[in-house]
Amino acid sequence: MSWALVALLSCIALPAQRGGAGGQGAQGGPGGGRGFGPSEAILGRMGTYFVDVTLSEQMLFKGMNGLAETTLVKSASKDGHLSLLYLFDPRTDKRKHENFESLMFRAPSNIAIALRYYKCGRVDLSQDEMARGMFGKKSPMFVAFNEKGKVAGNASMKGYKGKPRVLVALVTRAAKTFAKGKVQLPKFVKQYRNFLNDYMLYEGKQRTLQNKMARLAKKGTIPVAKKAKLDKDTAALVALEKKLLKAEKKLLDRAKLPVRDEKATRIGDRRRGRR
Numbered sequence: 001m002s003w004a005l006v007a008l009l010s011c012i013a014l015p016a017q018r019g020g021a022g023g024q025g026a027q028g029g030p031g032g033g034r035g036f037g038p039s040e041a042i043l044g045r046m047g048t049y050f051v052d053v054t055l056s057e058q059m060l061f062k063g064m065n066g067l068a069e070t071t072l073v074k075s076a077s078k079d080g081h082l083s084l085l086y087l088f089d090p091r092t093d094k095r096k097h098e099n100f101e102s103l104m105f106r107a108p109s110n111i112a113i114a115l116r117y118y119k120c121g122r123v124d125l126s127q128d129e130m131a132r133g134m135f136g137k138k139s140p141m142f143v144a145f146n147e148k149g150k151v152a153g154n155a156s157m158k159g160y161k162g163k164p165r166v167l168v169a170l171v172t173r174a175a176k177t178f179a180k181g182k183v184q185l186p187k188f189v190k191q192y193r194n195f196l197n198d199y200m201l202y203e204g205k206q207r208t209l210q211n212k213m214a215r216l217a218k219k220g221t222i223p224v225a226k227k228a229k230l231d232k233d234t235a236a237l238v239a240l241e242k243k244l245l246k247a248e249k250k251l252l253d254r255a256k257l258p259v260r261d262e263k264a265t266r267i268g269d270r271r272r273g274r275r
Helices: 003-012 040-046 057-061 063-069 071-078 094-105 110-117 129-138 164-174 185-218 224-255
Strands: 048-052 082-088 118-124 141-145 151-156 265-267
Touching: 040 185, 048 110, 057 063, 057 129, 063 071, 063 141, 063 151, 071 082, 071 118, 071 141, 082 129, 082 164, 094 110, 094 164, 110 118, 110 164, 110 185, 141 164, 151 164, 164 185, 185 224
Parallel strands: 048 118, 082 118
Antiparallel strands: 048 265, 082 141, 141 151
């Protein structure tokens, strides 16, 4: 390939995907870059992220109410946010545990979108015999807290019987009286899911154009007419991306989501095992 052709392609190449508004969007690279499944741009928006939480002996003496004393729940309530704790014991059955998390948290899903309203933490009961004795028989279990740090409800899925709808119902119920000046949770899930569908369509168009550019590049020379068409298509996609990201920013600004903790890990995505 000639250097002139390389220069030409660099001029019409599409920009890499950018993160979502306010640091709440993608954390990955170009959409569709991995060649299969959701792109990092989508996973960063729809992945389910948890920080690791430990329970002190003092908290455990208070049972369920003691969970409200964790740093995560206190931090969330201080900032006026909802929070959720996920208690699990992987030692009972590692394969069932992995399958459970894949079912409950893999992206894309409505659970992942709903949990963006929450600061989420996970408690590994296998690391503490006292904690395991207290909550092990009910694990895996989810405990939701309102914006004041009070227990708003819980859902036990004993035996790793994953029930995504039960978790959605729990977090929706806990957020029912929460949206003062915010987008109500069910409405946010619907609107953000629509945005993500539109964004994935955009990514598909981007990949199609990139493939077309690659095929033309192999031929060595791009005819003037085809270059003009590529320029036009590229400009249209750039404008579409700007429109989509503007709409996302507006929605996220209204929702006032908690900022994702830098130490949070994406779970339910075991094939990739990414943060």
